[in-house]
Amino acid sequence: xxxxxxxxxxxxxxxxxxxxxxxxxxxxxxxxxxxxxxxxxxxxxxxxxxxxxxxxxxxxxxxxxxxxxxxxxxxxxxxxx
Amino acid sequence: xxxxxxxxxxxxxxxxxxxxxxxxxxxxxxxxxxxxxxxxxxxxxxxxxxxxxxxxxxxxxxxxxxxxxxxxxxxxxxxxxxxxxxxxxxxxxxxxxxxxxxxxxxxxxxxxxxxxxxxxxxxxxxxxxxxxxxxxxxxxxxxxxxxxxxxxxxxxxxxxxxxxxxxxxxxxxxxxxxxxxxxxxxxxxxxxxxxxxxxxxxxxxxxxxxxxxxxxxxxxxxxxxxxxxxxxxxxxxxxxxxxxxxx
Numbered sequence: 001x002x003x004x005x006x007x008x009x010x011x012x013x014x015x016x017x018x019x020x021x022x023x024x025x026x027x028x029x030x031x032x033x034x035x036x037x038x039x040x041x042x043x044x045x046x047x048x049x050x051x052x053x054x055x056x057x058x059x060x061x062x063x064x065x066x067x068x069x070x071x072x073x074x075x076x077x078x079x080x081x
Numbered sequence: 082x083x084x085x086x087x088x089x090x091x092x093x094x095x096x097x098x099x100x101x102x103x104x105x106x107x108x109x110x111x112x113x114x115x116x117x118x119x120x121x122x123x124x125x126x127x128x129x130x131x132x133x134x135x136x137x138x139x140x141x142x143x144x145x146x147x148x149x150x151x152x153x154x155x156x157x158x159x160x161x162x163x164x165x166x167x168x169x170x171x172x173x174x175x176x177x178x179x180x181x182x183x184x185x186x187x188x189x190x191x192x193x194x195x196x197x198x199x200x201x202x203x204x205x206x207x208x209x210x211x212x213x214x215x216x217x218x219x220x221x222x223x224x225x226x227x228x229x230x231x232x233x234x235x236x237x238x239x240x241x242x243x244x245x246x247x248x249x250x251x252x253x254x255x256x257x258x259x260x261x262x263x264x265x266x267x268x269x270x271x272x273x274x275x276x277x278x279x280x281x282x283x284x285x286x287x288x289x290x291x292x293x294x295x296x297x298x299x300x301x302x303x304x305x306x307x308x309x310x311x312x313x314x315x316x317x318x319x320x321x322x323x324x325x326x327x328x
Contacts, residue, residue: 040255044210 006075013052014068017045027069053079082110083308089137090114090157090164092144092201093171095122097270098220100129101296102168102303107135109304111166114157116142137161144171144197145189154204163208166307169198169242170220174272176231187234194238198245202260206253215258216307219246220299223266223322239264243318250316259315263302266322268294289324 007027015022018035031037031045046062049055053075057065065071089106093099094115103115107130114137115126126139138160142153157164172194175186202217209215224232225239243262250260267273267284273293276284285291302321305311320326 038255040252047207 001076001079003072003076006079007072009052010049010068010071010075013048014045014071017041017048025068027067027072029068030066031068032066049075055079083310084166084304085110087111087165087307088114088157088162089166089168089307090116090201090205091168091170092116092142092197094139095119095125097272098265098268098296098299099168099170100126101300102170102220103137104129104133104135105297105300105304106166106168106307107133107137109308111135111137111307112161113137114140114161114164116140116144116153116171118143144201145192147200150197150200150204154201158208163212164205165209165212165214166216166218167201167205168218168220168303168307169201171197172220172235172238174232174235176235178231179233182234190234191238191241194235195241195245198242202245202249206258209258210253210256213257215256217246217249217258217260218303218306219243219260219262220303221262221264221318223264223320223326225264226318226320226328227326246318247316254315259306259311261306261311261314261316262318263299263306264318264320264322265299266294266320266325268296268299270296284325287325288322292323294321294323 011022011025014025018037018041020035029035031042046057050057055078065074084106089111091099091103091113094103095117103113107113113130113135117123117126117139120141123139123141130137140153143149173190175190177186198219219242221242222239224236225243228236246260246262299321302319
């Protein structure tokens with residue numbers, strides 16, 4: 001899967017999940033600090049990523065995914081689609 | 082009708098309080114899936130739902146078995162859709178004085194009455210969070226608040242439900258999902274009919290309303306909590322006990 005495709009899909013999910021405009025979702029955006037996510041939002045986001053990319057994200061990995069770029073990196077490194 | 086097409090899962094629905102809850106929810110338009118541990122129990126649920134013209138079905142599910150739970154939720158999801166209202170009603174008793182209580186008596190009651198609440202709530206939560214709405218109603222017991230000799234296991238599980246409900250209510254309130262308990266007192270069911278008539282009489286003396294409760298009395302409280310009228314109620318325990326215990 002192309003990085004640009006991963007990026008697009010992740011930004012779409014983030015925008016939907018956090019109820020923000022997709023144009024506001026930048027690679028460097030922090031879910032909590034920039035996009036207004038609370039702890040439950042971040043859990044939901046991780047679950048949505050798991051569903052979208054059919055992978056499992058362990059809690060200790062999930063804790064390290066705080067920005068859009070970190071999500072892209074994780075998916076790129078952990079999916080083979 | 083206030084619960085029109087709401088997909089509702091009621092555990093332990095083959096008889097007693099669970100059956101009354103299933104029928105009462107159905108009366109207000111809910112689609113009701115009632116669980117039982119046996120095929121014959123599930124058949125009975127199908128039969129009484131059909132006779133009452135309630136849409137839904139009986140489903141074999143042992144709530145102490147996580148695979149049963151996950152498979153059951155999947156079956157419901159595929160055939161009817163996402164669960165909007167979960168009523169955790171299934172419960173057992175294994176009464177004994179603590180000094181004589183076996184590990185197995187403790188474990189089975191905690192597993193069936195409390196762990197099932199955790200497993201089922203978790204299984205339906207994702208869809209409720211996505212829908213930004215949902216109702217979880219846990220059938221606790223007056224014994225969880227007052228205690229009762231011979232029921233350390235049962236009382237621990239029932240009190241555990243209340244703490245569970247309050248915590249979960251705080252976790253998912255922002256998703257418009259409410260979590261509440263209904264705590265029945267002594268209700269006229271197979272579970273209480275097994276008590277001696279002397280004991281039943283002495284129990285009634287402590288009930289201001291002077292009678293055992295009916296399963297329908299409990300079911301009415303569940304319908305209320307499931308309905309839009311209870312939109313702003315979460316983390317609460319509604320006592321339905323004829324006044325035998327007052328907060």
